[in-house]
Amino acid sequence: MRIVGVRRSHTDSAVEVAALSEQGDEVTIVAPLADFWADPARHLSQPPAGPTLAVASVERVPPVLPDARVFCIGLNYSDHAAEGSFRDEELPPYPTLFARWPQSLSVDGAEVPVPSNEDGLDWEGEVVAWVGAPLVDATPEEAQASVVGYSAFNDLTARRAQKLTSQWILGKNGDRSGPIGPIVPAAEVGDLKQGLRLQTRVNGETVQDARTDRMIYSVGETLSLISHTLTLRPGDLLATGTPAGVGYARTPPRLLQPGDVVEVEVERLGTVRNTVVGNEHRSAGNS
Template identity: 50%
Template sequence: MRLVGYRTAAGSAIGRLDGESGLVPLGGAEQFWADPAQAVLRPTGTALDITRLTLVPSVPPTARVLCVGLNYADHVAEGTFQRPTHPAVFGRWTRSLTVSETPAPVPAGEQGLDWEGELAAVIGRETKDVSADDALDAVFGYAVFNDLTARNAQHRTTQWTVGKNADRSGPMSGIVTADEVGDPGAGLRIVTRVNGAVVQDGSTADMIFSVGEIVSYLSRAMTLYPGDLIVTGTPQGVGYARRPPRFLHAGDEVTVEIERVGCIRTPVVAAAEAVMTTRPPRATAPRAA
């Protein structure tokens, strides 16, 4: 099942993709995420035409966005870091999230944006102190994520928060329910392209910490709630580690594709060109990676 968020007069809502352009309403975002396992079984209206809707991120405004850095050994090796012994976690705010097709502006003072194609897991039930073996049962679904990064801001201090929360720097796809994805550690291919050229080509099988281990680790420190988004790290091939470094500039286009999950596209614009518009993507099945 594939779900997307869309804007309504009352706020945001969640719907289920149905055919080429249909969207079956499943309720307002807060109502849906109160009990997503039941909400997917209770349509709240007749199908809508997705091409007439404005799409928005499919997580609730209250979601925590918890991101893991340095979670692929080849990505650790291309930088100047040591292999972590625990997940390196930083936070995003939901205000930084966008959907496919939304322009991402390069912040003032940055040489460009850097790309990081990643798999995101969405929590489906209240979860505390779960074991790694049982943690995947708490995952409702998965999404494609691009952790667009302002490297100047990120590298000025040991804390990454500012560089990871630039305006509209967190594009994500709709959510594919966990039953359609299967074991995320079995080796989902992640491909990032800039202007059509492959810059990252990795596999979730290469994660240092599995999705289950990350969920378990976080749940021991905090209660996780339905709609919380856990972004699980990027494989090697990021721009700042290249020689010479390469960054995204106005006029560039970056896509991230994960097999069985989907594809997102983000055009890059100069800060002065940034306009908060979202073109609803067509409701078609994602291409094979």
């Protein structure tokens, strides 16, 4: 099963959760967005009973609650930390966390604009874990068990903005800069420790190729850590970090330019494919 968010028309603000067909040309409505996240495990355990619609007749949107929290791990693969000049002994004992806002998320096929003060965008292929149950002071095992699904994700980054200060949030929240793939139920994916292959391609060239068992901080450990400070809720997201191969660390540095096509493919999760466009595509009604 692959779960996506849809609007039935571009003028309808109501988001519904739907199951995408194997061919990718139809969706079957599962539930309204809030109803789905009120009990995601139940909805994922039974066949969708709503109407079936052509994908061409709906607008694809992230199946994300407006008040969801999007937590992101920085430097979660040692090879990526090394290309950023961090030695193993310098890695912190706890994950470096930053936040995205739900409004920065987009979907497979969305055009992602380069902000006017950037030389381009950098790619960061990742896996997102979706929280499916409330978590308060959870153990790592409880936190891992709460994960209801996973998605492929591209944490497209505005590096100049990211490096203006010690805080990364500005560079991580560009318009439509977080394309996220369909939710695949955790029961169909298994544990990321088994080593799912993650690849990022730019115009068909592989620029990242790694496996998820190389993560430093696991999903369960990180969600457990967060839950000891704030209550996690169904629909919250954790982006698990990117491996080596990002553009800014290359010699010379390489960034995505308008017209470039970037793909993140994760074993069992599918591919998120997006085209980079110029800043003229940014507007108040298009962000």
